[in-house]
């Protein structure tokens with residue numbers, strides 16, 4: 001299957017000299033939800049802005065639906081909707097006019113039946129005649145989504161759509177996103193809420209300092225990096241790891257009081273029973289054991305820290 005978005009060796013150096021993206025390549029398939037994670041200033045908005053034609057890359061090419069975003073920008077942009085980070089709406093315009101207007105900007109003929117369906121699906125139909133300044137923050141965010149979908153794009157970018165939004169509303173927004181995906185819209189979102197990415201995304205991309213560190217399916221990421229950690233506290237500190245226990249991935253803490261062991265919960269044999277038996281055999285008395293599952297948050301932090309180190 002041809003990807004709906006093909007990002008090929010894209011770089012961006014702003015006039016200030018900041019290198020916001022360094023040789024990023026990424027293919028996004030039709031119908032998937034991709035979450036882009038990364039700390040502040042990592043380059044996420046720059047990447048989205050390049051694909052949407054708002055920022056010009058200093059290197060590389062981007063194709064949307066096979067159309068080069070620079071040479072064939074009109075066709076490429078028709079396929080894209082963007083929900084920006086900042087809420088910017090005309091305060092005295094009605095909801096319906098504002099959505100109709102955006103559709104017109106894309107050169108699409110009026111289609112009130114579609115606009116009605118769109119506003120209804122976003123629970124905005126009752127508010128269609130309200131001026132946007134009369135809306136709550138959550139409603140305003142939904143108007144931004146309606147605007148972004150007014151020309152029926154195939155790809156929707158959501159740049160931190162739930163930043164500063166309360167928990168109930170966040171759930172509501174995610175319901176909207178799920179429904180869009182069910183209709184076949186490809187969704188690329190940036191978020192700082194890792195549980196959101198864990199909950200929603202099919203694939204997760206991690207960006208740090210302008211580099212795409214990895215892109216993996218969420219299950220693969222959690223499976224590969226999402227190990228469980230066993231910590232064994234010892235009665236007597238060890239000076240060093242006994243030679244017989246070396247080479248098994250055991251780590252002795254600096255004070256010698258704890259043995260750390262990472263294991264894959266999906267493995268048939270985790271090796272824990274064996275390990276505890278061997279400790280007992282060597283007369284190493286165990287005071288306590290605890291286990292912990294690594295979350296996406298820890299995986300993310302370890303990737304970013306590893307790269308920064």
Ligand SMILES: Nc1ncnc2c1ncn2[C@@H]1O[C@H](COP(=O)(O)OP(=O)(O)OP(=O)(O)O)[C@@H](O)[C@H]1O
Pocket residue numbers: 014015016018019020038039040041042043044045046047
């Ligand atoms: N117009 C600009 N001119 C100069 N530098 C910029 C411009 N826009 C962004 N940058 C810089 O590029 C880098 C990447 O910024 P970007 O907004 O893409 O990051 P981000 O990952 O979206 O961050 P956040 O999570 O904070 O939104 C930052 O160092 C930022 O200061």
